Amino acid sequence: MELSLVRSLMDKSFYDDHRGAKCPDRLFSKDVRKIKQAIDTAMDRYERTVTPDEIEALFMSNNPTLTTAQKQAYSSLFSQIKKESPMGGDIAQEVLSKLFQQVVGEDVANIGFDMVNGSASSLEKLRAVMEQYGDDFTPNLNIEWDDIEIETLLARNDLEARWTFNISPLTRKVEGVNAGHLIEIGARPNTGKTSFHASLIAAPGGFAHQGANCIVLCNEEGYHRVGARYLTAATGMTMREIKDNPSKARDLYAPVKERIKIKDATGRDMAWVESVAKSYKPDVLLLDMGDKFAKTGGFARTDEALKANAIHARMIAKEYECAVFYMSQLSADAEGKIVLNQSMMEGSRTGKAAEADLMVMIAKNPPVEGQDEEDTQRHLNVVKNKLTGWHGSVHCDLEYQTARYVA
Numbered sequence: 001m002e003l004s005l006v007r008s009l010m011d012k013s014f015y016d017d018h019r020g021a022k023c024p025d026r027l028f029s030k031d032v033r034k035i036k037q038a039i040d041t042a043m044d045r046y047e048r049t050v051t052p053d054e055i056e057a058l059f060m061s062n063n064p065t066l067t068t069a070q071k072q073a074y075s076s077l078f079s080q081i082k083k084e085s086p087m088g089g090d091i092a093q094e095v096l097s098k099l100f101q102q103v104v105g106e107d108v109a110n111i112g113f114d115m116v117n118g119s120a121s122s123l124e125k126l127r128a129v130m131e132q133y134g135d136d137f138t139p140n141l142n143i144e145w146d147d148i149e150i151e152t153l154l155a156r157n158d159l160e161a162r163w164t165f166n167i168s169p170l171t172r173k174v175e176g177v178n179a180g181h182l183i184e185i186g187a188r189p190n191t192g193k194t195s196f197h198a199s200l201i202a203a204p205g206g207f208a209h210q211g212a213n214c215i216v217l218c219n220e221e222g223y224h225r226v227g228a229r230y231l232t233a234a235t236g237m238t239m240r241e242i243k244d245n246p247s248k249a250r251d252l253y254a255p256v257k258e259r260i261k262i263k264d265a266t267g268r269d270m271a272w273v274e275s276v277a278k279s280y281k282p283d284v285l286l287l288d289m290g291d292k293f294a295k296t297g298g299f300a301r302t303d304e305a306l307k308a309n310a311i312h313a314r315m316i317a318k319e320y321e322c323a324v325f326y327m328s329q330l331s332a333d334a335e336g337k338i339v340l341n342q343s344m345m346e347g348s349r350t351g352k353a354a355e356a357d358l359m360v361m362i363a364k365n366p367p368v369e370g371q372d373e374e375d376t377q378r379h380l381n382v383v384k385n386k387l388t389g390w391h392g393s394v395h396c397d398l399e400y401q402t403a404r405y406v407a
Helices: 002-009 012-017 030-046 052-062 068-083 089-116 122-137 150-156 168-174 193-202 223-235 239-244 246-257 270-280 302-319 351-355
Strands: 182-187 214-218 260-264 284-288 323-329 358-364 377-385 392-399 404-406
Touching: 002 012, 002 030, 002 068, 002 089, 012 030, 030 052, 030 068, 052 068, 089 122, 168 377, 168 392, 182 193, 182 302, 182 351, 193 214, 193 223, 193 284, 193 323, 193 404, 214 223, 214 270, 223 239, 223 246, 223 260, 239 246, 270 284, 270 302, 284 302, 302 323, 302 351
Parallel strands: 182 323, 182 358, 214 260, 214 284, 284 323
Antiparallel strands: 358 377, 377 392, 392 404
């Protein structure tokens, strides 16, 4: 690494940004330090970018007393430097900055040791270090600023959703989602969370029908039960009907089957999820349940772990340019209610919500005494919406047997 840094210092612009106290000789080993000093001499004398051959010639001419063995050793060192490629400016700056801070840290630590042992001059030494380095603790940066031309901003801020919802009352208010979005879906148990995402992806007009490559990672129900819901949502047939007429089901299933991948991810964490996104590059990545991918070790509270998990999910959406759907349970506060809010998210009232671009909470009507049949009406509460800004509830029905949400 130090040879690559020496090679980078031969560039006049980089050298000027890091000369003097920002690049002390102490950063380098004894022999490399002497070569760095030769670069200092060349820069003062010629004020231009220099080559390794030029530095070698200057070094040898300025050290005529070197023994034959020493000359051979330095020639070997210069040969290695010539083979090194200069680091990219930003990387070299970061490496130099960290090495520089380590040197300063050593000075301060040594002074602190003297202070602990009652050295009378320690405070003066500390003041001298601070005066010597001044503002040089802060690294120089060479940032490649983001493009904010009109054409770029129009292209990057999609005015139309790439993947639209196939539930018409929801589509009229939110339309759909794009790559980079984190969508959090919450509901109480037995409300229809799995059917909801099966319907969004596999039912007519769903993401898979629109051409999206979809990956579903499930860690709550077995993959075969999740897969069954996708099969019924895609075909519009009940499992009994599919069993009686598999040929018809196969024909109806074929248009979306190749665009849907399901994997039981029980026991996996968000780092593994990121590897999946990196390896398979989905358009839509669905996590059911999102919270169960969280690692709680190292966190004082569960909500901190869940917030970190949601931050990681959002990073995956942005880094790998996919829409990430994060399924979550709602707390007991949501039981029996049809109007829901962000604070009802289980385990993390604000941490997870802060990361979402869109939050939809699913509610069902409270049970009615004497009513035998399950109420099929569902209320989709849009409680956070950075996409279109609309907040409120839309209403639809859940067809239990086919796992479809319909207007």
